[in-house]
Amino acid sequence: MFPEDIQTSAASVIQAALEAGVMVSTAESCTGGLVSGALTEVAGSSAVLDRGFVTYSNEAKTDLLGVADDLLARFGAVSEPVARAMALGAVARSRAAASVSVTGVAGPGGGSADKPVGLVHFAAVGPSGKVVHVERRFGDIGRDAVRLESVRVALGLLMEAVTA
Template identity: 55%
Template sequence: MTDILSLKERARILISLFAEREIKIATAESCTGGLLAGLLTEVPGSSAVFDRGFVTYSNEAKHEMIGVPIDLLMSYGAVSSEVAKAMASGAHFCSNADVAISITGIAGPDGGTKDKPVGLVHFGFSADDKETGHIQCLFENTGRDGIRYQALVQALEILENFIENN
């Protein structure tokens, strides 16, 4: 189900590519609880690329650490495109990074609703001189670990797409 070695290899390649281009990364994570930051920083030499990671599991942390507006959290909920984009923008603004990626979702096993089921994950992406982007995924409910793994795979893909186009 999960191939951690392949994720580590993808992270190694990404860190190398970002280092070659002297691009720094920040992360803002909710449902993954810092797993993306952990994956990226397992790579030797990642300190040349990885600026910082924010684990903003609670709404208060999202607001206090990276400036997600309370009205967005109240109006749309933590698991929304609006909050994912605000998390990415906030991490970008509150860091020395050139790019920031955010992850917020429902990993389960509970917490899902009809409108926001377990497996719903939103990703935000903010980069210098670019409009903040968003991707929504509804992952198969393969359990908490499986959903978090799928979110890591998607986050790496977002970073890979960025580096391929820059």
């Protein structure tokens, strides 16, 4: 279902989490569950993937992940503070010790001068509690391409969180 490089990355994350004894979770907006989907393509992933949160709306981010309304109002859903809050919320509201979050503008519409199509914010947190943020500007490369590139980045960050 996923390209080979994504399948390989997902399998590596699952193996690393198994070896580290770390449960993981995901908090996804623009990817709509694709990161969790990639992880569940791996046989045995249920041993380490606790749950995935698909929080496409602001209300879902607040209700399911505890993202503060004031963060959403001040910075917007596609922002570093919200990505960080999503990652922390996924750990706080699951049995996971590591998580990754994704929030962005996949396109083709919905972009602005400040937040163009292809802008995606990621955050990951590991067992140490340290949160790492990454911003990518993929450009207007098409909705599918933005989402797949986002899955690649998210899996890389989750790997770092699990092994840190």
